[in-house]
Amino acid sequence: MTEPGLDRHAWESEWQTLEDSIRANATDALGELDRLVARMLEESGYDLTDPVVREGEEREVVAEYLAAHDIVEAAERGSEELSPGDVAAAINGYRAVSEHLVATRAVADAGLDTADSA
Numbered sequence: 001m002t003e004p005g006l007d008r009h010a011w012e013s014e015w016q017t018l019e020d021s022i023r024a025n026a027t028d029a030l031g032e033l034d035r036l037v038a039r040m041l042e043e044s045g046y047d048l049t050d051p052v053v054r055e056g057e058e059r060e061v062v063a064e065y066l067a068a069h070d071i072v073e074a075a076e077r078g079s080e081e082l083s084p085g086d087v088a089a090a091i092n093g094y095r096a097v098s099e100h101l102v103a104t105r106a107v108a109d110a111g112l113d114t115a116d117s118a
Contacts, residue, residue, distance in 0.1 A: 008105040011040050015098055026087050030072045033094045037065060040101045061100055068093035 014036050021029035041048060046062065071090035074082050 007043055008102055008109060011036070011098065011102060011105075022091060026084075026091060027075055027082075030075050030087065030090055033091065034069055034072045037068070037094045037097050037101075040098060041065060044101050044105065061097055064093045065097050068097075 018029055018032055018036065021032060038048070041062075046058075048062065048065070068090040071082070071086050071093075075087070
């Protein structure tokens with residue numbers, strides 16, 4: 001059995017660690033943010049390769065991640081068209097997905113705590 005709050009705490013800790021990287025060089029931090037948020041989505045049960053997930057109930061979450069991911073791929077290719085606004089949009093997208101997943105996990109963990117004490 002998984003300890004309630006463990007994933008959420010690890011995610012929040014990793015995000016906090018990346019905040020310094022974002023401030024130092026936002027473009028360079030994108031790859032790490034992408035990997036963290038992709039892992040968070042996977043650990044939350046999202047299959048980003050499944051077209052049904054992309055059209056499912058939480059398609060906004062997946063769409064937000066995929067839009068940020070596209071910017072990361074452009075940055076990794078060294079795209080000349082990438083602007084500071086694009087980098088900021090990707091970071092804000094990852095932040096939104098992360099906050100949603102942390103909040104969702106907090107609700108799920110609260111449900112586990114209640115079920116365990118019953």
